[in-house]
Amino acid sequence: MKPPPLDIVTPSSLAEALSLLSAHGDEARPLAGGQSLVPLLNFRLSRPSLLVDLNRIADLAYIKDGGDHLAIGGMTRERAIEDSDLVRKEVPLLQEATTQIAHLPIRSRGTIGGSLANADPAAEYPAVVLALECELVAQSVRGERQIKAADFFEDVLTTALAPDELLTEVIVPKAPSGSGSAFVEIARRHGDFALAGVAAQITFSTGTPTDVRLAVCGAGTTATRLTVAEEIILQDGVGAEAIKAASDAAAQAVDPMSDLHASAEYRRRLVGVMTGKAIEKAARRAGVGV
Numbered sequence: 492m493k494p495p496p497l498d499i500v501t502p503s504s505l506a507e508a509l510s511l512l513s514a515h516g517d518e519a520r521p522l523a524g525g526q527s528l529v530p531l532l533n534f535r536l537s538r539p540s541l542l543v544d545l546n547r548i549a550d551l552a553y554i555k556d557g558g559d560h561l562a563i564g565g566m567t568r569e570r571a572i573e574d575s576d577l578v579r580k581e582v583p584l585l586q587e588a589t590t591q592i593a594h595l596p597i598r599s600r601g602t603i604g605g606s607l608a609n610a611d612p613a614a615e616y617p618a619v620v621l622a623l624e625c626e627l628v629a630q631s632v633r634g635e636r637q638i639k640a641a642d643f644f645e646d647v648l649t650t651a652l653a654p655d656e657l658l659t660e661v662i663v664p665k666a667p668s669g670s671g672s673a674f675v676e677i678a679r680r681h682g683d684f685a686l687a688g689v690a691a692q693i694t695f696s697t698g699t700p701t702d703v704r705l706a707v708c709g710a711g712t713t714a715t716r717l718t719v720a721e722e723i724i725l726q727d728g729v730g731a732e733a734i735k736a737a738s739d740a741a742a743q744a745v746d747p748m749s750d751l752h753a754s755a756e757y758r759r760r761l762v763g764v765m766t767g768k769a770i771e772k773a774a775r776r777a778g779v780g781v
Contacts, residue, residue: 493533494529494532494533494535495532495535495538496540497532497539497540497541497542498540498541498542499522499541499542499544500541500542500543500544501544501546501547502543502544502545502547502548503547503548504548504550505548505550505551505630505657505659508521508543508545508548508657509630509631509632509655509657510632511541511543512543512631512654512655512656512657513631513632513655515540515541516654516655517654518539518540518541519539519540519541519542519543519654520537520539520541520542520543521542521543521545521608521657522542522543522544522545522546523545523546523565523566523601523602523604523605523608524568524569524600524601524602524605525600525605526593526597526600526601526605527601527605527606527609527611528605528609545565545566545657546566548566550564551564551565551566551567551604551659552564552566552567552568552571552602553567554567554571554572554575554577554578556577556581557662559664559665560662560663560664560665561577561578561581561582561662561663561665562660562661562662562663563603563660563661563663564604564659564660565602565603565604565605565608565657565658565659565660565661566602566604566605567602567603567604568598568599568600568601568602569589569592569597569598569599569601569602569603569606570595570598570599572585572586572589572603573586573589573590573598581665581666582623582663582664582665582666583666583672583776584619584622584623584666584672584673584674584690584691584692585619585623585663587672587673587674588615588616588618588619588674588690589615591615591674591676591685591688592606592614592615592616593682594681594682597682603616603661604657604658604659604661607620607627607643607650607658607661608650608652608658609648610643610644610645610646610647610648610649610650610713611647611648611684612644612647612708612709612710612711612712612713612714613684613685613688613708613709614684614708614714615674615676615685615688615690615708617640617644617708617713617714618674618688618689618690618706618707618708618714619674619690619706620640620643620661620663621640621641621644621690621706621714621715621716622690622691622692622704622705622706622716623640623663623664623690623692623704624639624640624641624664624704625640625661625662625663625664626638626639626640626661626662627639627640627643627658627660627661627662628658628659628660628661628662629651629652629653629656629657629658629659630656630657630659631653631655631656631657632655633655635659637662638651641716644713644714645713646712646713647712647713666692667694667702668694669694669695669696669701669777670692670693670694670695670702670773670777671692671693671695671772671773671774671775671776671777671778671779672690672691672692672693672773672776673690673691673768673769673770673772673773673776674688674689674690674691674769675688675689675691675765675768675769675772676688676689676708676709676765677761677764677765679752684709685708685709686709686752686753686757686758686761687707687708687709687710687747687758687761687762687765688707688708688709688765689705689706689707689708689717689741689762689765689766689768689769690704690705690706690707690708690769691703691704691705691766691769691770691772691773692704692773693724693729693770693773693774693777694777695774695777695778695779698728698779699728700724700725700728700729701725702725703721703722703724703725704716704721705717705720705721705724705737705741705766705769705770707741707745707762707765707766709747709758710745710746710747710758710759710761710762711745711746711747711748712746712748715744715745717737717740717741717744717766718744719740719741719743719744720737720738720740720741720744720766721737723736723737723740724737724770729770729771729774729779729781730781731781734767734770734771734781735767737766737767737770738763738764738766738767738770739763741762741763741766742759742760742762742763742766743759745758745759745762747759747762
């Protein structure tokens with residue numbers, strides 16, 4: 492398969508890129524790493540007349556310490572996040588999830604902004620930014636706005652971004668003291684999209700959960716926050732019965748689709764299993780026995 496006929500423009504500044512998107516509207520698509528967009532083009536599932544290649548805008552690739560958060564540029568390669576000591580120390584959930592994205596060549600080209608803007612419900616990053624309650628910075632010629640992760644993902648491959656907006660930065664809160672995190676997923680083969688995956692971050696005080704964040708990918712039209720399961724762990728702790736109840740609640744909370752890889756019912760069961768494993772691992776990493 493080959494992409495439809497189109498033009499490619501390579502701006503050297505953010506201002507130039509935003510001007511192009513404003514001028515061409517729905518006919519233009521930004522190109523970041525291309526690991527998601529190029530297959531869509533090849534299968535003619537996306538038919539823009541213009542690609543705005545962002546790869547020469549060096550100012551959009553960075554990982555900065557913002558005090559209580561990390562600021563990550565939209566064009567930051569997944570490999571850079573994976574290798575960052577700052578990310579590993581301050582947001583271990585993001586670092587662990589990144590290691591499970593596809594294969595090394597994909598992570599070397601793919602970007603955090605591109606993955607989030609593509610909004611594949613089976614991708615790892617949407618679940619992570621939901622669990623961490625990140626804010627996503629969108630820019631256009633009209634100005635800048637911050638979008639909460641909970642408001643960003645609208646449907647399959649659909650986000651709150653307007654056609655003339657770029658996702659330029661991800662604001663990632665640092666993990667609190669006393670917290671543990673885990674990202675667990677299961678796929679048919681290493682590197683495939685997950686049949687189901689769960690991001691967990693749990694904060695404890697003297698062994699008692701004080702904040703619980705759980706989100707799932709691969710089990711619906713968007714990544715989903717598992718709020719009922721969170722409440723169970725927050726109220727009842729991380730004993731075996733509470734984890735079982737939270738896992739059951741997570742399985743009931745999702746509405747997965749059937750496809751050639753797995754049935755909806757199988758995916759629902761996987762969500763329950765992955766939720767239990769993520770909670771257990773996060774608790775152990777926080778030094779809390781389960």
